[in-house]
Amino acid sequence: MQAGIAAAPKRAGAIAAAENRAGWLFAAPAALGFLLFVLGPMAASLWYSFTNLTISGKWSFIGLSNYRNMFSGNDIYFYHALGVTARYVAMSVPLKIGYAFLLATLLNQPAHGKSVFRAIFYLPTIVPGVAISMIWMWLLNPDLGLVNELLRAAGLPTSKWIYSKDTVIPSLSFMSVWTTGTIAVVFLAGLQDIPRHLYEATSLDGGGAWSRFRHVTVPLMTPTIFFNLCTTLIGSFQVFAEAYIMTGGGPDNASLFYVFYLYREAFTYTRMGSACAIAWVLFLIIMAVTALVFKTSDRWVFYEGGR
Amino acid sequence: MKRSIAVLLALLVAIALVPSMALAQEQVSLRFAYWGSGAEKEGIDKAVASFEEANPGIVVERMHIPDDFVTKLNAMIAANEAPDVSYSGPWKIQLGKDGLIYNYFEIAELDPSIAADDVQTYSWWNWSETESAGPFQASVTPSLMYNADMFAAAGVEPPPAKAEEAWTYDELLEAARKLTLDRGGNDASSPDFDPENITQYGIRWGLGWNGWYHLVLSNGGSYLSEDGSRFTLNEPEAVEAIQKVADLINVYHVSPSPTQASTLPSNSVALQTNRVAMAIDGSWVHADLALTEDLNWGVGALPILKTYESFFHGGSLIIFKSTSNLEASLKLHNWIINPANQLDLHRGLWIPQLNSWYTDPEKIELWAKEGEPGRPVGFQDAVMRSTFEHNNPSPENNVVNFAEIDAIVGPALDNVWNGTMTAQQAMDEAAEKVAPLVAGWTY
Numbered sequence: 001m002q003a004g005i006a007a008a009p010k011r012a013g014a015i016a017a018a019e020n021r022a023g024w025l026f027a028a029p030a031a032l033g034f035l036l037f038v039l040g041p042m043a044a045s046l047w048y049s050f051t052n053l054t055i056s057g058k059w060s061f062i063g064l065s066n067y068r069n070m071f072s073g074n075d076i077y078f079y080h081a082l083g084v085t086a087r088y089v090a091m092s093v094p095l096k097i098g099y100a101f102l103l104a105t106l107l108n109q110p111a112h113g114k115s116v117f118r119a120i121f122y123l124p125t126i127v128p129g130v131a132i133s134m135i136w137m138w139l140l141n142p143d144l145g146l147v148n149e150l151l152r153a154a155g156l157p158t159s160k161w162i163y164s165k166d167t168v169i170p171s172l173s174f175m176s177v178w179t180t181g182t183i184a185v186v187f188l189a190g191l192q193d194i195p196r197h198l199y200e201a202t203s204l205d206g207g208g209a210w211s212r213f214r215h216v217t218v219p220l221m222t223p224t225i226f227f228n229l230c231t232t233l234i235g236s237f238q239v240f241a242e243a244y245i246m247t248g249g250g251p252d253n254a255s256l257f258y259v260f261y262l263y264r265e266a267f268t269y270t271r272m273g274s275a276c277a278i279a280w281v282l283f284l285i286i287m288a289v290t291a292l293v294f295k296t297s298d299r300w301v302f303y304e305g306g307r
Numbered sequence: 308m309k310r311s312i313a314v315l316l317a318l319l320v321a322i323a324l325v326p327s328m329a330l331a332q333e334q335v336s337l338r339f340a341y342w343g344s345g346a347e348k349e350g351i352d353k354a355v356a357s358f359e360e361a362n363p364g365i366v367v368e369r370m371h372i373p374d375d376f377v378t379k380l381n382a383m384i385a386a387n388e389a390p391d392v393s394y395s396g397p398w399k400i401q402l403g404k405d406g407l408i409y410n411y412f413e414i415a416e417l418d419p420s421i422a423a424d425d426v427q428t429y430s431w432w433n434w435s436e437t438e439s440a441g442p443f444q445a446s447v448t449p450s451l452m453y454n455a456d457m458f459a460a461a462g463v464e465p466p467p468a469k470a471e472e473a474w475t476y477d478e479l480l481e482a483a484r485k486l487t488l489d490r491g492g493n494d495a496s497s498p499d500f501d502p503e504n505i506t507q508y509g510i511r512w513g514l515g516w517n518g519w520y521h522l523v524l525s526n527g528g529s530y531l532s533e534d535g536s537r538f539t540l541n542e543p544e545a546v547e548a549i550q551k552v553a554d555l556i557n558v559y560h561v562s563p564s565p566t567q568a569s570t571l572p573s574n575s576v577a578l579q580t581n582r583v584a585m586a587i588d589g590s591w592v593h594a595d596l597a598l599t600e601d602l603n604w605g606v607g608a609l610p611i612l613k614t615y616e617s618f619f620h621g622g623s624l625i626i627f628k629s630t631s632n633l634e635a636s637l638k639l640h641n642w643i644i645n646p647a648n649q650l651d652l653h654r655g656l657w658i659p660q661l662n663s664w665y666t667d668p669e670k671i672e673l674w675a676k677e678g679e680p681g682r683p684v685g686f687q688d689a690v691m692r693s694t695f696e697h698n699n700p701s702p703e704n705n706v707v708n709f710a711e712i713d714a715i716v717g718p719a720l721d722n723v724w725n726g727t728m729t730a731q732q733a734m735d736e737a738a739e740k741v742a743p744l745v746a747g748w749t750y
Contacts, residue, residue: 055377055398056405057385076715076740143570163566164725251565251721267377269711270398 049277055270066277078278080253081261082285084169088257089236092173096232097225100180104187105217118188125181129241136175137162137246162247165254172242172255183228190224191217222301230290237286258282335635339643340370340380340390346594348373350652351643358642365635391630392640395432395440397703397710399625403434408625409633411441417634421641421661429700430660432623433749443621444644445657448694449513449521450590451610452574455603457507457584461485461494466585466607468685470615470693473608476522476551479585483509483561486584495561502560509561510585511568511577512552514724516713517620518587520702521609522548524616530702535747540716541734548612549723550730557726565724578604590690594655597681606689617694620701621660646674655681658690665695700750707746715740 049066053059070078107118124132139146140161148158161171198216207215243249243260262282266275341351348371355367370390372379377398383389384407395402402408415423426442433439451466458465463482466474474482486509487495494500495509512518523529528545531538539545555562563571563583571577574586575595579602586592587609596604609617624644630636642648646659653659653674664670675691677684703709719737722728 054401054405055381055384056402056407058405058407074743137569141570142566160566163569165722165727250718251725252718264714268714270377270381270401272381 045276046280048273049280051273052271053273053276055272059273062273066274067281069274070277070281075274077253077256077261081256081258084254084256085237085239085258087169088173088239089233091170092176092236092239093229093232095173095177096180096183096236097228099177100183100228101187101221101225103180104184104191105213107184107188108191121184122181124178127179130245132175132179133242133245136178140171140175162255163251165251168247168251168255172239172246175242176236176239183232186228187221187224190221194220219302220304223303226293226297226301230293233289233293234286237282237289335365335632336368337365337392337630337632337635337639338368338370338390339639340372340376340383340393342372342374342376342394344373346656347652350649350656353651354643354648355639357648358639361642362635362638365639367639387629389627389629391627391632391636392643393625393627394444395623395625399432399440399623400434402625403438403440406628408440408627410437411439411626412437414626414633414637418637418641420638421645425661425663427619427660427662427698429698429705429750430619430621432704440625441623441640442644443619443660444624445646445649445652446619446621446660447590447657448617448619448690449517449587449609450593450690451585451587451607452578452592452596453585453605453607454578454581454583455605457486457581458482461584465605466610468605468607468688470608470688470697473615473693474610476610476612479510479610480555480559480561483555483585484559485509487561495559500560505560505563505567507581508563508571508583510555510587511571511574511583512555512562513586513588514552514565514568514720515717516702517589519549519552521617522552522612524618524699525609525614526612527614530706531745531748535707536745538712538738538741538745541731541738546730546734549720549734551612553723553726553730556724564726565721575599578602590658591656593681594652597655597679605683606686608689608693615693615697616699617697618699618701619658619660619694620703621657646670650674654679658694665691700748705748705750707749708744712741712744715744 048059050061050063051059052062052065069075073079103121107114107121111117127135138144140148142148142158142160142163145161147161151158159167159171162168194217198220199212202212202216238259239257240259240263243255243257244263247255249256249260249264258278259282262275262278265271265278339355341348343351352369355369359365359367376394377396380389380393389407399408403410412423415421421442423442427446430443430446431439432441432443453465455465463485466479466482484495486507487500487505488507489495489501490504490506491499491501495502520530523540523545526544526548528542528548529539540549552562556564571582572580573595574583574588574592575598577583578586578596579599585607593606596602608615624640626633626636626640644660646653646657646661646664649657650673659665659670659674664674671687671691675682675687677686702713706712716734716737719728719733719740720730723730723733
């Protein structure tokens with residue numbers, strides 16, 4: 001008896017140790033993958049951002065020159081690309097979040113063929129970015145595109161869409177709404193997590209559809225909105241394919257997104273060191289913006305039962 | 308006995324080793340990286356196969372990299388596995404400065420199959436006066452192509468082939484007006500013409516630098532000042548030429564704007580389907596036109612403002628210093644860039660970069676024989692002689708930092724083609740931005 005009692009913690013300790021080992025083993029591939037294929041290259045790129053590395057692999061240490069070049073305005077594209085990207089983020093993120101939230105709310109209603117609609121709205125998300133860009137180039141074509149054709153038929157004014165400096169960013173933001181399937185799916189999962197009894201309680205208190213939405217759905221969805229906001233922000237700062245395929249950064253660099261500018265620096269002008277510096281600045285900007293969102297989250301994100 | 312067996316065995320071993328040693332000595336293995344689709348890949352593959360046949364000791368591993376070429380090449384260089392011979396873009400200059408590739412001037416005499424003095428004067432990619440990343444692999448040039456049936460239908464004489472008789476801008480404009488039609492069938496010279504509903508354009512003018520630069524030259528303009536110290540596309544001669552191209556779009560409505568052009572098919576198809584009557588585009592389009600079944604197409608001399616001017620441009624192959632066998636690499640390089648080994652491509656896609664192929668009647672017959680699918684009647688005057696006799700350096704391999712300067716000039720010109728700025732405004736703005744990049748000529 002005595003021995004039994006004494007042995008129990010020991011056995012538990014052995015099991016814990018074994019579990020611990022297994023845990024480390026299971027985590028190892030991901031952790032190793034991160035260390036070897038992400039952290040290593042990241043560290044290297046940070047180092048190279050202080051060099052003038054070119055395509056040939058030769059480099060010498062040049063200190064902060066790459067960064068100075070960007071911030072001093074010597075590189076005429078840096079601030080411009082930042083501005084273009086900021087405009088895109090400011091326009092597309094609210095659009096995407098708003099639209100996906102609305103979509104998820106609708107898809108959460110009891111209706112016939114709900115799953116069919118869910119599939120349909122998710123479908124664009126699995127289409128490759130290149131194909132999406134090609135489709136939209138046709139749709140947005142000012143002369144023959146479907147969008148202008150519909151506007152003309154409705155007697156509304158048409159637009160040059162991605163072919164004009166003033167409308168290219170709004171057009172691309174508008175287009176980005178099409179592929180919000182993943183965001184909508186996350187919202188949908190969040191919506192289904194809301195306890196029914198809260199809605200019932202609101203109804204009993206005489207609350208209509210709007211107060212149920214306003215006082216139950218929205219507060220309980222804030223953690224999901226917060227998550228989607230962070231991932232969408234990060235994703236939108238990294239917008240690339242649209243500029244690469246549809247506009248080439250034009251017209252007159254009006255859609256020179258930051259990552260496209262980075263790509264051009266690396267693979268057209270083959271200034272790898274400078275491209276690394278450009279990449280690190282974006283990384284820091286995204287970190288700062290995400291931190292800011294986290295900081296404000298105390299004020300508007302509501303966790304059921306506290307944090 | 309034992310001893311003789313040992314001797315016999317040793318002898319056998321020696322005999323067994325001989326052929327493998329001989330093979331090891333003779334067999335050279337090269338790696339060749341290239342891009343290009345369709346006809347170009349086919350032509351290159353053929354040339355490589357014939358090279359291997361002619362050089363039994365050399366095996367060429369072909370690395371066809373259709374996209375992301377720089378990324379992949381970069382990875383190969385980083386891993387110390389650079390190919391021996393490779394296609395290259397303007398970034399070859401950087402490779403040259405970093406000492407990764409051979410200076411062609413230094414190695415040329417190792418293989419005399421291409422005589423360096425037969426290469427056209429301006430057909431070199433050099434990173435300094437004495438160092439070169441090689442001669443053009445082949446050339447291309449701006450070309451005026453037209454659909455002859457559309458001219459006949461409109462009762463307009465097609466553009467002349469001889470440079471001396473080349474159309475002036477005004478003559479071109481007059482023809483283009485009659486060849487531009489709206490939905491109601493009115494041509495652009497008619498008062499009822501509706502520029503909002505154009506179904507057929509008189510001319511589509513290439514709006515990249517290789518489309519308009521010959522007109523700048525023709526007007527006495529230039530990319531940089533003579534001493535190479537200043538950007539001069541904002542000076543009157545150049546501005547006038549650029550504005551004239553834009554006026555075809557925005558004033559006379561005989562040419563599509565970039566937006567309108569985006570709805571048009573490629574030039575070979577646009578000519579075939581009566582969407583455009585004339586196109587100024589690269590001579591590589593001849594290869595596509597050669598494949599059209601019942602298109603009655605022709606080539607004319609380029610339009611001029613003052614004098615007839617044109618240029619050749621092209622890429623070059625580079626040889627990496629890491630190659631295991633320089634002589635074999637150079638041999639492969641020279642084989643591939645020799646028009647004699649690329650006759651199929653030189654009958655459409657490309658034109659030669661060697662002087663003798665423009666002067667020796669036997670060689671001309673091999674690539675420029677008129678009446679062949681890619682070489683219509685008039686070709687020798689309109690493309691071959693007019694370019695050869697009025698050749699200028701192309702800015703692409705003559706303006707230092709051209710790729711970066713063009714990345715500023717090109718987008719600035721978007722505003723001119725769209726009609727939101729004059730050529731003067733756009734080029735004045737560009738001049739300020741490119742000033743820090745201007746670093747002279749290479750020739």
